[in-house]
Amino acid sequence: MTVTTAGHVDLEPIQLLAPDGMATSDDRYQRDLPPETLGWLYELMVLTRDLDGEFINLQRQGELALFASCRGQEAAQIGATACLRKTDWIFPQYRELGAFLTRGITPAQLSAVWRGRWHGGPGFTGKCCAPIAIPIGTHGLHAVGAAMAAQRLGEDSVTVAFVGDGGTSEGDMHEALNMAAVTMAPCVFFIQNNQWAISVPVARQQAGPSIAHRAIGYGMPGIRVDGNDVLACYAVTAQAVQRARTGGGPTLVEAVTYRMGPHTTSDDPTRYRTDDELKAWAPRDPITRYRSYLEHLEVLTPRLTERIAARSKRLRAELRDAVLNTPDADIAEVFDTVYAEITPELARQRDALIAEVDWED
């Protein structure tokens, strides 16, 4: 089996746009995407930021149980998903609003999870997207399994696992990276290193030079990319995906980004991180950076801006409507979806509960 890694990982993240929005001199990656694609990426980033805010609002109004904001990570998620084919599978964690929107999963669909109407993500698999995985780091293995399935189906589809910096400390991630490398599975591990696993900084997760450096030990390429640079995330992931698609095996991509918000709406980050840190990251906001670039290119027309604003307004209204007006699931569904055919004992328990509910009514 060929080992495709050069055994070297550059600590300096790949960057195609500097924080001020000017193109860098890095000419190893494709930056000249068609204007429609450039505009689409911007639209997705703005919609993600807007909807993220709407989710937070709804949680603050008591309509959602919880929400995990992806504020600051839009470029990473959208870049890594936008470069895929629709038949490539993504395996998200739970902070991937940007990836979901890129996949065509509606905010209304996602709201079922945060509202507490159902687990996982209804209809996600219809978009080649696994349901959200809350146990950290466990779904990397599912992505590897699906990639091994693609090998056996004779497809050239690829799977992408979205994992965080904290997730890389889990044992399952070791097993996933190793399994993928040994089987040359067409799988890309896209690690969003957002610096914090709730309150624990990345320096407490590992002692190596970087997360990407671990790839050397697994025998796969590892690459660090500026996670706040959408074009770099797009280009680097596209290259890793292309390698996987053509039989080159897995890649470990570490997107260096920053979780601008709390871990979830239940978290209070003032207990563990400083204002200075927030101030240091603020000028690296992925949307500001990309907007400057597009303005410079004259891709960002008033027409596009208006279209995005209108779409944002519509999606926020749809989200609000779905949250406020979708009825709860029927309690029987909790029993009826456990097995393909309900077992006699479960049917008994279901009927007893329904009788209890009916009696209380």
Add this chain to the structure above:
Amino acid sequence: MTQTIERPAYSDDPGDDLPARNTQTVSMAQAINRALHDAMAADERVLVFGEDVATLGGVFRVTEGLHETFGESRCFDTPLAESAIVGIAIGMAIRGFVPVPEIQFDGFAAPAFDQIVSHVAKYRMRTHGDVDMPVTIRIPSFGGIGAVEHHSESTESYWLHTAGLKVVVPSTPSDAYWLLRQSISSRDPVIYLEPKRRYWARGELDTSTPALPIGRAAVRRQGRDVTVITYGSLVETALAAADLADGIGLEVVDLRSLNPLDFDTVTASVRKTGRAVVMHEGPRTLGFGAELAARISEELFYDLEAPVLRATGFDTPYPPARLEKLWLPGVDRLLDRVTETMSRP
């Protein structure tokens, strides 16, 4: 790909329209091997993988010949990583395959626990029924073979306490074959516990006539006085005890399928005898005997002549091999319980 295995239909009267009987005497290990061969031949989606299952043919030779017959893509060795073995099965199932992973020994199911409990068991519900999880996890299980630590564990209570899994335990070569075929064709995950103490015990296998389906118990011996409820390797123990139970008629119920549970068969037997003893190898506290005793008490209290008793292992770690004969429930412990239940008015 289309599913090519028909779910074997249960017939109360397996007589008339069935194909010619094809009966052979085989060991349980051979029966399991045959089931894997036949399932892989019948459905190209079926994949067998785990530690040492391919080139070696499994440490018990249960997967022998699969790699040669079906090739590397359908039967393959994995790295030594149980969580990965189950975790990749999930991804494969999402993409339409029918994985049959092997966990080499019961004690090594522990590293895969999270994948089984948090994902395999919950995936159908999580996706509101959109995704089937037809994963059959084979685990050579239970004690009595003089093994080192971690090779003799009873894990069934963990799986039985997890909604979304089915749990089956064969006691004969025929059940080993058919329960495995039925597990593999099930759209839901099945934990298939192989009583390794019985791997080499021989019995009749008829591959042309489906045995009872998952969810049905079998009365292995009729008796009028005490119902013995057990499964796996202890069915043979219960039958031996029945031969020795002087003047006491033991009815031996082999559960075969712990979830779904055939409580109707248990009910019919306990109604007849009025006495029940549950036997399993695993520790007593919160073993399956606790659930059976509770349910019999709840539903059959007025049919009982005596409390439901248990002949089980103990609430200790599994003992060293030299002591396992003392620790495991055997004929004597079962007959003690039988005598005890008979002595109650």
